[in-house]
Amino acid sequence: MGLFRKIKEMFQSSPVGEEENDFEKSIQISEEKNEEESKKKVDFSLENKQSFEKDSHLDVTNDCNQDVRIYEKGLSKTRKNFVSNLIALTSRYQKITEEYFDELEEILIMADIGVHTVIGFMDRLRDRVKKEKIENPEDLKEIIVDELFIIYVDDTILTNKIQYAETGPTVLLFVGVNGVGKTTTIGKLAWKLQGEGKKVLLVAGDTFRAGATKQLEEWSKKVGVGFLGKEEGSDPASVVFDGLKKAKDEKYDIVLIDTAGRLQNRTNLMNELEKINRVIGREIEDAPHETLLIIDATTGQNGISQAKKFKEITNITGIVLTKLDGTAKGGIVLAIKEEVNLPVKYIGLGERKEDLQPFDIEKYIYGLFKDMM
Ligand SMILES: Nc1nc2c(ncn2[C@@H]2O[C@H](COP(=O)(O)OP(=O)(O)OP(=O)(O)O)[C@@H](O)[C@H]2O)c(=O)[nH]1
Numbered sequence: 001m002g003l004f005r006k007i008k009e010m011f012q013s014s015p016v017g018e019e020e021n022d023f024e025k026s027i028q029i030s031e032e033k034n035e036e037e038s039k040k041k042v043d044f045s046l047e048n049k050q051s052f053e054k055d056s057h058l059d060v061t062n063d064c065n066q067d068v069r070i071y072e073k074g075l076s077k078t079r080k081n082f083v084s085n086l087i088a089l090t091s092r093y094q095k096i097t098e099e100y101f102d103e104l105e106e107i108l109i110m111a112d113i114g115v116h117t118v119i120g121f122m123d124r125l126r127d128r129v130k131k132e133k134i135e136n137p138e139d140l141k142e143i144i145v146d147e148l149f150i151i152y153v154d155d156t157i158l159t160n161k162i163q164y165a166e167t168g169p170t171v172l173l174f175v176g177v178n179g180v181g182k183t184t185t186i187g188k189l190a191w192k193l194q195g196e197g198k199k200v201l202l203v204a205g206d207t208f209r210a211g212a213t214k215q216l217e218e219w220s221k222k223v224g225v226g227f228l229g230k231e232e233g234s235d236p237a238s239v240v241f242d243g244l245k246k247a248k249d250e251k252y253d254i255v256l257i258d259t260a261g262r263l264q265n266r267t268n269l270m271n272e273l274e275k276i277n278r279v280i281g282r283e284i285e286d287a288p289h290e291t292l293l294i295i296d297a298t299t300g301q302n303g304i305s306q307a308k309k310f311k312e313i314t315n316i317t318g319i320v321l322t323k324l325d326g327t328a329k330g331g332i333v334l335a336i337k338e339e340v341n342l343p344v345k346y347i348g349l350g351e352r353k354e355d356l357q358p359f360d361i362e363k364y365i366y367g368l369f370k371d372m373m
């Protein structure tokens with residue numbers, strides 16, 4: 001069975017209900033009906049999940065239904081555009097021809113998967129068509145999805161987990177050009193981490209833009225977490241210093257530091273990040289534990305070049321890809337993997353606080369292609 005079929009089976013074996021978790025519900029109902037029957041059903045469901053976990057070395061949890069729904073909803077633009085084009089292509093051709101390959105290549109490039117990634121992908125696909133003697137485009141659909149999945153998973157396992165400090169506060173630094181969604185992401189993540197029982201502090205390291213500190217403070221109030229900011233124009237490194245002192249004194253678990261995206265040039269940005277990093281490293285050993293680069297998915301290849309540039313000036317440990325809900329070209333996730341080789345740790349699938357999701361390639365692939373087969 002292809003990888004995609006396994007993913008589909010896994011998520012559909014516990015379909016997503018409107019109001020509640022149907023997986024749990026189906027257990028309850030069948031228990032009432034017939035104990036024997038229900039046991040069989042539950043065993044089967046769990047077996048499905050376990051066998052997939054074994055195969056895929058990726059985490060699967062039973063309570064992922066809510067998240068799957070956020071993925072499905074957030075990816076609907078890409079599904080309507082990119083995936084619909086793929087489906088239409090398949091129905092237009094009876095046979096796999098050179099024209100078919102050309103059109104497929106174009107659809108993939110239009111989806112922001114990235115030219116290099118697409119070229120490699122097309123080579124592998126042509127190889128498989130030849131070797132497996134595939135003639136009908138219909139039979140190729142599943143292989144296309146599996147090969148897209150493989151681009152991401154590859155043989156290197158990029159972990160999407162946040163590195164936490166062993167003792168003391170964990171420090172996460174957020175960087176990226178202006179308007180990509182740094183502050184919003186911090187707010188959303190604060191909400192998520194607080195919900196996991198962590199004591200969270202937001203530090204307003206963007207003192208450059210008027211209103212930036214206020215915007216972060218509003219998030220802190222909205223989600224009910226700690227905040228430290230100073231007046232506009234303060235030295236960001238000094239704000240960070242004060243923030244870390246507060247975090248240590250008041251025993252915060254996590255510190256999320258916002259930074260300015262709107263600096264005049266690369267040298268200024270580099271110097272400022274260096275200074276902030278120096279302060280962080282001096283105050284807390286091994287910190288920052290993560291430096292997350294925020295990229296706006298709607299900017300496509302521009303986002304990829306931002307990632308390459310930031311990688312040169314500071315030690316980026318992961319990517320947060322925002323506004324995936326706002327693009328019809330959700331292929332950028334795959335381009336980041338191949339062209340930047342940094343793990344996508346979170347994705348933004350909307351503006352609500354619950355719309356920030358840990359990136360999970362299985363949910364992503366399912367959210368995109370669930371209607372294709
Ligand atoms: N649809 C959608 N909008 C988002 C998402 N993430 C952020 N936004 C919106 O993007 C806009 C910019 O977000 P900010 O968080 O202010 O961006 P920033 O990087 O902090 O910007 P600067 O402080 O100017 O550098 C806001 O209107 C957010 O609501 C997302 O995942 N989906």
Ligand SMILES: [Mg+2]
Nearest residue numbers: 182183206212
């Ligand atoms: Mg901001």
